[in-house]
Amino acid sequence: MTHTLLHIVLLLGVPPLLPGVIGKTKAWFAGRNGPPVFQLYYDLAKLLRKGSVFSTTTTWVFRAGPVVGIATALLAGLLVPFGGQPAPISFAGDLILFAYLFGLGRFFTASAALDTGSSFEGMGAAREVTFACLAEPALFFGFLVLAKLSASLSLTTMLHVRFPSGWGVTGASLVLLAASLFIVLLVENSRIPFDDPNTHLELTMIHEVMVLDHGGPALGMILYGAALKLFVIGAVLLRVVAPVDAGNAWADAGIFVATMLALAVAIGVVESVMARFRLVFAPTFLVAACLLSAFSMILLLR
Amino acid sequence: MSVWLVILGIVCHAVSGVPGLFVKRHSAAGQNIAAGLGLVGSVAGVAGALWSVWVPTLPTPAIKIDGISVMFLLPIFVIPALGGVYGLEYWKQADHPQNGRKLCFFYGLVTAALAAITIAANAIEFLVVWEIMALGAFFLITTEDEDPAVREAGWVYVVAAHMATLGLFALFALMHSVTGTFALVALPDNIASGVAAAIFLLAVVAFGLKAGVMPFHVWLPGAHAKAPSHVSAMMSGVLIKIGIYGLVRIGSLLPHPPLWWGGVLLAAGTISGILGVVFALGQHDLKRLLAYHSIENIGIIVMGLGLALMGRSLQRADWVVLGLAGALLHVWNHSLFKSLLFLGAGAVVHATHTLEIDDLGGLAKSMPRTALCFAVGAVAICGLPPLNGFVSELLIYLGLFRSLGIGAETPWAGVAFAAPALAMIGALAVACFVKAFGTVFLGVARSHHARHAHEPPPTMTGPMFALAGCCLFIGLAPLAVAPIMEQAVAAWDPQLAAGGPGLSALAPLGWVTVCGLALAGLLALGSAALAEMVHRGGTASAGTWDCGYAAPGPRVQYTSSSFAQMLVGLFAWVLRPRVETPGELSLFPGEARFRSEVPDIVLDGAMRPGFRFGARITSSFRFLQAGSVHAYLLYIVLFLILLLLWR
Numbered sequence: 001m002t003h004t005l006l007h008i009v010l011l012l013g014v015p016p017l018l019p020g021v022i023g024k025t026k027a028w029f030a031g032r033n034g035p036p037v038f039q040l041y042y043d044l045a046k047l048l049r050k051g052s053v054f055s056t057t058t059t060w061v062f063r064a065g066p067v068v069g070i071a072t073a074l075l076a077g078l079l080v081p082f083g084g085q086p087a088p089i090s091f092a093g094d095l096i097l098f099a100y101l102f103g104l105g106r107f108f109t110a111s112a113a114l115d116t117g118s119s120f121e122g123m124g125a126a127r128e129v130t131f132a133c134l135a136e137p138a139l140f141f142g143f144l145v146l147a148k149l150s151a152s153l154s155l156t157t158m159l160h161v162r163f164p165s166g167w168g169v170t171g172a173s174l175v176l177l178a179a180s181l182f183i184v185l186l187v188e189n190s191r192i193p194f195d196d197p198n199t200h201l202e203l204t205m206i207h208e209v210m211v212l213d214h215g216g217p218a219l220g221m222i223l224y225g226a227a228l229k230l231f232v233i234g235a236v237l238l239r240v241v242a243p244v245d246a247g248n249a250w251a252d253a254g255i256f257v258a259t260m261l262a263l264a265v266a267i268g269v270v271e272s273v274m275a276r277f278r279l280v281f282a283p284t285f286l287v288a289a290c291l292l293s294a295f296s297m298i299l300l301l302r
Numbered sequence: 303m304s305v306w307l308v309i310l311g312i313v314c315h316a317v318s319g320v321p322g323l324f325v326k327r328h329s330a331a332g333q334n335i336a337a338g339l340g341l342v343g344s345v346a347g348v349a350g351a352l353w354s355v356w357v358p359t360l361p362t363p364a365i366k367i368d369g370i371s372v373m374f375l376l377p378i379f380v381i382p383a384l385g386g387v388y389g390l391e392y393w394k395q396a397d398h399p400q401n402g403r404k405l406c407f408f409y410g411l412v413t414a415a416l417a418a419i420t421i422a423a424n425a426i427e428f429l430v431v432w433e434i435m436a437l438g439a440f441f442l443i444t445t446e447d448e449d450p451a452v453r454e455a456g457w458v459y460v461v462a463a464h465m466a467t468l469g470l471f472a473l474f475a476l477m478h479s480v481t482g483t484f485a486l487v488a489l490p491d492n493i494a495s496g497v498a499a500a501i502f503l504l505a506v507v508a509f510g511l512k513a514g515v516m517p518f519h520v521w522l523p524g525a526h527a528k529a530p531s532h533v534s535a536m537m538s539g540v541l542i543k544i545g546i547y548g549l550v551r552i553g554s555l556l557p558h559p560p561l562w563w564g565g566v567l568l569a570a571g572t573i574s575g576i577l578g579v580v581f582a583l584g585q586h587d588l589k590r591l592l593a594y595h596s597i598e599n600i601g602i603i604v605m606g607l608g609l610a611l612m613g614r615s616l617q618r619a620d621w622v623v624l625g626l627a628g629a630l631l632h633v634w635n636h637s638l639f640k641s642l643l644f645l646g647a648g649a650v651v652h653a654t655h656t657l658e659i660d661d662l663g664g665l666a667k668s669m670p671r672t673a674l675c676f677a678v679g680a681v682a683i684c685g686l687p688p689l690n691g692f693v694s695e696l697l698i699y700l701g702l703f704r705s706l707g708i709g710a711e712t713p714w715a716g717v718a719f720a721a722p723a724l725a726m727i728g729a730l731a732v733a734c735f736v737k738a739f740g741t742v743f744l745g746v747a748r749s750h751h752a753r754h755a756h757e758p759p760p761t762m763t764g765p766m767f768a769l770a771g772c773c774l775f776i777g778l779a780p781l782a783v784a785p786i787m788e789q790a791v792a793a794w795d796p797q798l799a800a801g802g803p804g805l806s807a808l809a810p811l812g813w814v815t816v817c818g819l820a821l822a823g824l825l826a827l828g829s830a831a832l833a834e835m836v837h838r839g840g841t842a843s844a845g846t847w848d849c850g851y852a853a854p855g856p857r858v859q860y861t862s863s864s865f866a867q868m869l870v871g872l873f874a875w876v877l878r879p880r881v882e883t884p885g886e887l888s889l890f891p892g893e894a895r896f897r898s899e900v901p902d903i904v905l906d907g908a909m910r911p912g913f914r915f916g917a918r919i920t921s922s923f924r925f926l927q928a929g930s931v932h933a934y935l936l937y938i939v940l941f942l943i944l945l946l947l948w949r
Binding site for chain 1: 673707724725
């Protein structure tokens, strides 16, 4: 019971911290002070109280975008184990629900963008759904590797495998898998090198440009939903690169939050030292991610 | 009793169009009688089919209703009846005096023939009703036969249909040579492997032609696009599924399938799935786009079937249960959401008189009910929770993942590579339906047709809501339909099904309900919260901001071709898109045009040249066909004498 409550508290409370930590890291690299790490909490508190402007072009779909984005990310968050503790909801096959929930979120985010009738938002929607077509197979190859290693089909047990033979046998496979999942994490959350979350210039238009017309509470929900998504997908990656179990709900939660913040720092480092890809090269890189996880799978089958 | 109810249903459908032939051309009476008889027949048929789930019927030499038949009978009775009601307004007799009565007559006849195929217990009966179905569908496709494009689509269909029938003659002749009877009974265990393989391959080609598995899909896009929408809904929903029925049925009769059979089906399904959706992405015609999605979904069904066949070869009950149940449930799901989408497309054409996606836009405002139904269909066809498409894809995924040595070790882990392919199909489908839904229903109208759209009357929206309700029901309560699927699996392979775990033990169907309801709860909570915050903060409305662009008109919106451009580019190596660009612009550019289209490479690149070549070769034998009956009689006599000598 404790760990379920703790899971829900972490899921609801911690995500807005990640963009703050990423921002702080990037500011440190650039020699700036940067906004406080809690900036997104302040932003959310302000946005949720503001008024809204709705385009006369829009319909219910425009308002459904942010709502579906949050609801799917929350439900997906209940399927993933945080740190060493099991997830609140766990059954054989939950990994497929996990992946498809983000698909549902994508469907409505992109539709909400098209609802405005703006060419820029159409551009963002087209790119978002295009990149997902290549990220999804990479994710499923990763799931195959984890299912093979753990002989199970539920995220909780898949991500709790103790890797009996150690890194010696499965190590190479897990390194490839971690690299591939990290790329999936970056593209699913529209980070550099695929998208630049700080701008919505035409050249970088993916996620940020899809939400150009959302304002006030709707924008707040979108920002919160995006942070949730980063947090939830990050939790999957963390179990692969840092499978530490303390055996105690509180200690596990502590370790989990610490590693999650380290992941945010890592994303900040990547964003500081890399330039964004030219848009035409992004698919090539995603195909590489697919191949990495496919090789990771083949290594296990040999 | 249940058999008689099913037969009553079939008879009602078969005669539903007959009274209409004797009333006046402009009178609505015939069509009303047809829709009414169709509804009565469907109620009787559904009741009979469901009855036989709980009280199994004894097979007679002519009729056999088992679990597999029931799986197919239910959509066959449900979809055409709803389509018939929809047709009352969509294809009003008063507006279509020349062809309305013909349409009603063949619509009922094809429905009846489809139902009769699934209960036929011997090959002769099967072939007779099959041919009625195949030819009746030709007259349905060519309803508007004054249009040359419609006739063209009809001819392509009829050639494909007859190739399928030819294959079936060979198939049943081979089966007769083995069993010595025309009854559809299991083939003996000691059948030569070559003969069994020939029977299997003939079934794949003949039934694949009907179902539209790539590369046998050539007739499908044209026929679906050119037929009236409720006919497209019926064809895509149930007619192409009869090909799947044939594959499932013949698969159940063949003993000890070797592993490569399942492998062939799994590979064909994967290719159909990916290419179907990729071709759909390149289309500009809403119904053509939906037709290519039928190829994709048939691919997913065939993947499940391939997995089940491999399970039979390897004696893996879990593969059989998950693969077959997933495939059969997807047959239902596809017939529900694809008919829903075709009826939605029909409502669009009814309101705007165009199906050109790039001429539409903004219909969600003028046709909110149609837009809602189309959105439900679009989410369902992408396999997204909490709707029905997710459940059947989940079953197939679980089966594919279990090939990794979960449950029992197998040397065939390569099967699991189909899972990422299925994931890609899902993501591509999301891309395609965001494009279709977004361009047609969202944004601003791109033409005056779209600006003056209006919501269709309840006779058209009612059937759509009924189908959307079914999608939601199966998505939220899959356990309710599990017994029907379990019975179908038991009919397909009694031995494995009896020994192995049941469907509810293998698949987390209860959890699907829990998570579906949780998702619905979160969505309701989120919507309420947003509404409350928006209300408290106050709202204003303005034009779309669009980065401050001063005059955003309808023409600056992303179109269906610009939306799909990147994906079409990624798959250009198989799609071969034809693009016409304006070329170099001078200092004072005049009018410029951009055009892009994705033709069907199999039809235009392989089939048409192949048939032309065949025609050239065979035309040298034309002197044999002189048009003289006496000569033909002579040929027959000579041939019979030859046969006698040979014996």
